Amino acid sequence: MKCDWVRQNILFYVYNELEDDARYEVEQHLARCPECATELNATRKFHATLSEMPVVEPTPNLLTASRMRLQEALETAQPGGFWHRLILEPGVWLRQIRMAPALAAAIFIVGFGGGIGATYNFLSAHGGYGVATGSLESGSGNQPQSVNLAQPLESSAIAGIRSVTQEPGSNQVSIKYDTVLTQEAQGSLNDQRIQQLLLFAARNNYNSGVRMDSVDVLTQSPDDSRVREALMYALQNDTNPGVRLKALDGLSGFVRQDARVRDEVLRALISDTNSGVRLQALRLVEPMKTDSNVRSVLIKLSQTDENVSIRSQARTMLAQMPEMD
Amino acid sequence: MPADSYAVAIPVGESSRSRRAEHGSGNQNPTSYSNMRGSLAAQGNRIDDTSLIREAQQGNRAAFEVLVRHYDQSVLRLALHLTGSESDAQDVYQEAFLKAYKNLGSFRFECSFYTWIYRIVTNLCLDHLRKRNVRKEDAPVAVDASGEEYSRLEQFADVRSGANPERDLMRRELGRKIGVALSVLTPRERMVFELKHYHGLKLRTVGEMLNTTEETAKNALFRATQKLRAALAEMR
Numbered sequence: 001m002k003c004d005w006v007r008q009n010i011l012f013y014v015y016n017e018l019e020d021d022a023r024y025e026v027e028q029h030l031a032r033c034p035e036c037a038t039e040l041n042a043t044r045k046f047h048a049t050l051s052e053m054p055v056v057e058p059t060p061n062l063l064t065a066s067r068m069r070l071q072e073a074l075e076t077a078q079p080g081g082f083w084h085r086l087i088l089e090p091g092v093w094l095r096q097i098r099m100a101p102a103l104a105a106a107i108f109i110v111g112f113g114g115g116i117g118a119t120y121n122f123l124s125a126h127g128g129y130g131v132a133t134g135s136l137e138s139g140s141g142n143q144p145q146s147v148n149l150a151q152p153l154e155s156s157a158i159a160g161i162r163s164v165t166q167e168p169g170s171n172q173v174s175i176k177y178d179t180v181l182t183q184e185a186q187g188s189l190n191d192q193r194i195q196q197l198l199l200f201a202a203r204n205n206y207n208s209g210v211r212m213d214s215v216d217v218l219t220q221s222p223d224d225s226r227v228r229e230a231l232m233y234a235l236q237n238d239t240n241p242g243v244r245l246k247a248l249d250g251l252s253g254f255v256r257q258d259a260r261v262r263d264e265v266l267r268a269l270i271s272d273t274n275s276g277v278r279l280q281a282l283r284l285v286e287p288m289k290t291d292s293n294v295r296s297v298l299i300k301l302s303q304t305d306e307n308v309s310i311r312s313q314a315r316t317m318l319a320q321m322p323e324m325d
Numbered sequence: 326m327p328a329d330s331y332a333v334a335i336p337v338g339e340s341s342r343s344r345r346a347e348h349g350s351g352n353q354n355p356t357s358y359s360n361m362r363g364s365l366a367a368q369g370n371r372i373d374d375t376s377l378i379r380e381a382q383q384g385n386r387a388a389f390e391v392l393v394r395h396y397d398q399s400v401l402r403l404a405l406h407l408t409g410s411e412s413d414a415q416d417v418y419q420e421a422f423l424k425a426y427k428n429l430g431s432f433r434f435e436c437s438f439y440t441w442i443y444r445i446v447t448n449l450c451l452d453h454l455r456k457r458n459v460r461k462e463d464a465p466v467a468v469d470a471s472g473e474e475y476s477r478l479e480q481f482a483d484v485r486s487g488a489n490p491e492r493d494l495m496r497r498e499l500g501r502k503i504g505v506a507l508s509v510l511t512p513r514e515r516m517v518f519e520l521k522h523y524h525g526l527k528l529r530t531v532g533e534m535l536n537t538t539e540e541t542a543k544n545a546l547f548r549a550t551q552k553l554r555a556a557l558a559e560m561r
Contacts, residue, residue: 049503053500070419276376
C-alpha cells in the first residue's frame with residue numbers, strides 16, 4: 001500500500017534524509033492524498049515544537065575557560081603514539097569477528113582443549129610466507145568448555161574459511177579453513193631481505209599503518225635508487241595522505257640532486273588531491289624557484305590551485321624571484 | 326619537552342632525515358608554529374588538518390591546540406545542549422580532547438578527523454546520559470558553579486525575556502515539557518535525536534559516529550520521535 005510506505009518515510013522526508021527519487025515519490029503522493037498530508041502536517045508541527053528548545057551558543061567565557069583548563073591538563077599529558085599502532089587493536093579485531101560468524105565459530109572451536117586433530121598440508125612458499133590447509137574437528141566432550149579467548153587465532157592468520165558443516169542432531173562441527181603462516185624477519189637496513197620486504201610493504205599492504213611504518217623506515221635507508229622509486233611510487237599512488245606525506249619527507253633530501261624526484265614532487269604539487277600534501281610539496285620546491293620548470297609550475301599553481309593558501313604562497317614565491325626571461 | 330622548543334618537523338629541510346647540506350632559505354623558522362598560525366588566521370585560511378594532525382602525532386602540542394580550535398566550539402555547543410549544564414559540558418569537553426590527544430597515534434586518516442573527534446564526544450555524552458538515567462530518582466535539580474540551585478529542565482527553556490511576559494511564560498513551560506519528553510528516550514535514541522534534530526547531521530554521519538549503520542540510526546530516530554510525540558501528547 002503506497003500510504004504505508006509514505007507514512008513510514010514522512011519522518012525522513014521532513015528531516016531531509018530521503019534520496020531524490022524517494023523524495024519525489026513522497027511529494028507526488030502527498031499532493032493527492034489528504035490523509036497522508038495530514039500526517040505530514042502533524043510531523044512538521046512536531047518538528048517545530050521540538051525546535052522550541054533552541055541550541056544556545058556557548059558563552060565566550062565558557063569557551064575560554066574550557067580552553068584554558070584543557071591547556072593546563074595538556075601540559076602533563078602524554079600523546080599516544082607509535083606503540084598504539086603496533087598493538088593489535090582489540091576493537092577492530094572484535095568487529096571483524098562480529099561480521100564473520102564462520103570466523104567466530106572457527107575461533108570458538110579452536111578454543112576447545114584436547115581431542116582436536118588437525119592435519120596440515122604445506123603448499124609451496126612464496127616470498128616468505130606459507131599457506132596451510134587443515135581440517136579440524138571438535139573434541140569429544142559435549143560439556144560446555146570455557147572459550148579460551150586468551151589464545152585466539154590472529155584474525156590475519158586465517159586466510160579463509162572453506163566450509164562449515166555441522167553434523168545434524170549433534171554439536172559436532174567440522175570446519176575447513178586456510179591459514180597463513182606468519183613469519184618474522186630481522187635484520188639491518190642493509191639486509192637485502194629486509195629491504196625487499198619493506199619495498200613490498202610500502203606498496204602492497206592493505207593496512208595504511210603498516211605502509212606508513214615501512215615508508216618511515218625506508219626514508220632512513222642509504223642512497224638506493226630502488227628506495228627512491230618506492231617512495232616516489234608511494235607519493236604517486238598511495239591512497240592515504242599520511243603515507244604520501246611521509247614519502248615526501250623521505251624524498252626531500254633528493255629533490256635538488258635528482259631530476260626525477262624533482263619532477264615527481266612537481267607532479268604531486270599540481271595533482272595531489274590533498275592540499276596538505278600539496279602544501280608540503282610547495283615548501284620542498286621553494287629553494288629551487290629559480291628553476292624554469294619549477295617556475296612554470298608555480299605560475300600555474302598561483303592561478304589554478306583550489307586552495308587559497310597555496311595560491312597565495314606560490315604568488316609570493318614568484319614575486320621574490322627576479323624575472324629570468 | 327615543552328612544546329615551544331620542539332623542533333617542528335615541517336620539511337623545509339630542517340628534518341633530521343633530510344640530507345641537504347644547507348638550507349635556511351628564509352622559510353619559517355622551525356619553532357614558530359605560532360607565526361604560521363597567525364599569518365594563516367589573518368588570511369582566513371585553514372591549513373589542511375592533515376598536516377596539523379601529523380605534527381600533533383609527532384608530539385607538537387601547539388599543532389594539537391590549533392587543531393582543537395577548529396572543532397571545540399561546536400563540541401562545546403553539543404555538550405552544552407545535551408547535558409543542559411555548563412559544568413557538565415566543560416567536563417565532556419575536557420575529557421573528549423584529552424582522550425583525543427592520548428589516542429592521536431591510533432588515528433590513521435581512515436575517516437575524517439571531524440568524525441573521529443565526534444565519535445569520542447558522542448560516546449562520552451552517552452556515558453553521561455547513562456549515568457544520569459541511573460540517578461533518575463534524584464530530583465532534576467542541580468547546583469551550578471556559583472552554588473545556586475537550578476532546575477536542569479529549565480536550562481531547556483528559552484529564557485529570552487522580551488516584552489511579552491505571557492509568551493515568555495509559555496515558552497519556558499514548553500521548554501520544560503520538551504525536557505521531560507526527551508528524558509523518556511534511551512541514551513542512544515537521545516543521542517541520535519540530538520545530533521539529527523539539533524545539529525542537523527545526516528543520519529549516515531550519525532551512524533558513523535555511533536559506530537553503527539545508517540539503518541540503525543534511522544530506526545533510532547523513528548522510535549525516538551514516536552516516543553516524543555506520545556510524551557508530548559500526554560502532557561497536553
